[in-house]
Amino acid sequence: MNSQSVSSTPSLWPSLARGALLSPFKRPGAGAAAPRTRLVLPGVRVDLGRLAAYERVCGFGTGADELPVTYPHVLGFPAAMRLMSARAFPLPLLGLMHTSVAVTRHGPLTATGTYELTVYVDDLVPHRRGTEAVVVTEVRAGGDLVWESRSRYLARHRTAPTVSGDPGSGGRTAAEVPGPLPVLAEWQLAGDAGRRYGAASGDRNPIHLHPLTARPFGFPRAVAHGMWTVARCLAEHGVPRAAAVRAEFRAPVLLPGTVSYGARGGRFEMRGTDGRLHLAGEVLPLL
Numbered sequence: 001m002n003s004q005s006v007s008s009t010p011s012l013w014p015s016l017a018r019g020a021l022l023s024p025f026k027r028p029g030a031g032a033a034a035p036r037t038r039l040v041l042p043g044v045r046v047d048l049g050r051l052a053a054y055e056r057v058c059g060f061g062t063g064a065d066e067l068p069v070t071y072p073h074v075l076g077f078p079a080a081m082r083l084m085s086a087r088a089f090p091l092p093l094l095g096l097m098h099t100s101v102a103v104t105r106h107g108p109l110t111a112t113g114t115y116e117l118t119v120y121v122d123d124l125v126p127h128r129r130g131t132e133a134v135v136v137t138e139v140r141a142g143g144d145l146v147w148e149s150r151s152r153y154l155a156r157h158r159t160a161p162t163v164s165g166d167p168g169s170g171g172r173t174a175a176e177v178p179g180p181l182p183v184l185a186e187w188q189l190a191g192d193a194g195r196r197y198g199a200a201s202g203d204r205n206p207i208h209l210h211p212l213t214a215r216p217f218g219f220p221r222a223v224a225h226g227m228w229t230v231a232r233c234l235a236e237h238g239v240p241r242a243a244a245v246r247a248e249f250r251a252p253v254l255l256p257g258t259v260s261y262g263a264r265g266g267r268f269e270m271r272g273t274d275g276r277l278h279l280a281g282e283v284l285p286l287l
Contacts (some may be wrong), residue, residue, distance in 0.1 A: 032090040032131065038120040039079040046075070046111050053200040057193075058228060059235035067109040069239045070231040072117075072147045073101070074201045076137035079119035084133065084153065089121065091133055091155035095217070098226045099132065103149045103245040106286070109139065116140045122150070130156040181262030181269050185236060189224060191256040197228045224253040229279045233268045236261055240285045247281035 046067065054071060055062045085093050109115070118138040125132050132152045139147040194208030206213035207223050214222045226249040239245065253259060253270070259278065262269045270279040 032124055034090075034121040034124045034133065035083065035086065035088040036120075037083060037086070037088065038118060039083060041079060041117040041119075044075060044115045044117050045113075046071075048111060050200060050202075051111055057196050057200045058231040060231070065110045065112060067111055068231065069103060069105050069234060069243070069245060070227060072109065072115075072139045073103070073137065073149055073151075073227055074203075075115075075139070076117050076119050076149075077201070077203060079117065080135050080137065080151070083119060083121055083135070089133070090124070091131060091153075095156065096133075097154045097156070098151060098249055099127075099154045100152045100246070100248045101149060101227070101230065102151075102247075104147070104286070105239070105241070105243055105245075106144075106146050106148075108241045109141070109146055113141055115146075125152075127154055130154055130158075180271065180275065181264045181267060183260045183262045183271075185261040187232070187259055187261065189253065189255055189257050189259060191222065193224055193228070193255050194222045197225050201225070201227070203227070219252065220254065222255045224255055226279070229253060229259075229270050230281065233261055233263075233270055233279065233281065234283070237263055237268045237283060239283055242286040244284045244286060245281065246284075247279060249279060250277045253278050 051067070051071065052062050054060075054074060055068060058068065058070070060068045081093075083089060084091070084096065116139070118136075118140070120136055121133055122136045123134045125134060132154050135151045135153060137149045137151075138145060195210075198204040198208055203225060205225075207217050207219055208214075208225055209222060211219075211221045214220075229249070230245075230247045233247075234245065251272075253272070258273050260271050260273070262271065266283045266285075268281050268283070269277060271277055
């Protein structure tokens with residue numbers, strides 16, 4: 001099969017439209033099952049122009065042959081959207097919140113390589129505020145698994161009360177949230193930051209684009225992409241060639257705004273000027 005250069009823009013709009021139309025008819029609840037569909041994309045090659053735009057907007061250096069650790073998420077995102085907008089997916093696409101991501105990079109991925117992507121919904125798990133879908137993306141080169149991620153997307157709905165500390169309750173208690181890390185940088189975020197990342201990544205969710213399109217979803221202004229906050233922190237932090245990255249999205253970043261980047265050892269975070277924690281993460285080298 002011929003190689004294909006992946007551009008996420010053309011395939012997202014049909015998925016968004018289909019998901020929006022089906023969302024009012026989906027009623028998430030206990031007992032829902034994850035669809036068994038696996039989407040496999042062979043012969044994937046990176047669009048170098050789109051990659052360069054992504055590197056610029058996220059703060060990575062441009063021109064290197066090695067892909068940023070977060071970039072395979074961009075390659076797999078259109079397939080993930082296709083799965084979550086399908087009729088068989090039991091959660092409504094509208095209102096889904098990206099709550100966490102765990103990435104494992106087993107070795108370097110080159111910008112000029114050819115890959116096979118596999119995307120599937122691994123599970124639906126209870127959360128104290130609803131149900132989370134666990135979406136897995138796998139990247140293979142020459143048959144070997146070189147990169148994988150697990151993203152959790154929350155659909156809010158009424159749930160039965162859970163016991164504090166129950167794994168299904170989702171999130172940490174206030175006592176378990178660590179204190180602020182040393183601030184190493186401060187970033188001024190422009191009002192068009194969501195539009196610029198959306199153009200580079202293909203993720204043009206309305207909440208990220210403009211205050212007028214964010215307000216119907218309960219936000220006073222546009223919101224920065226969660227995966228941009230992770231990528232921007234990791235561009236500053238640095239990631240070993242073989243590493244595991246875990247990040248939790250705690251609170252939305254409104255645009256425009258000012259945020260601080262803090263880090264100590266393998267831990268990193270993003271906070272607002274009021275000290276509010278937006279993102280908490282950790283980088284763990286693989287032996």
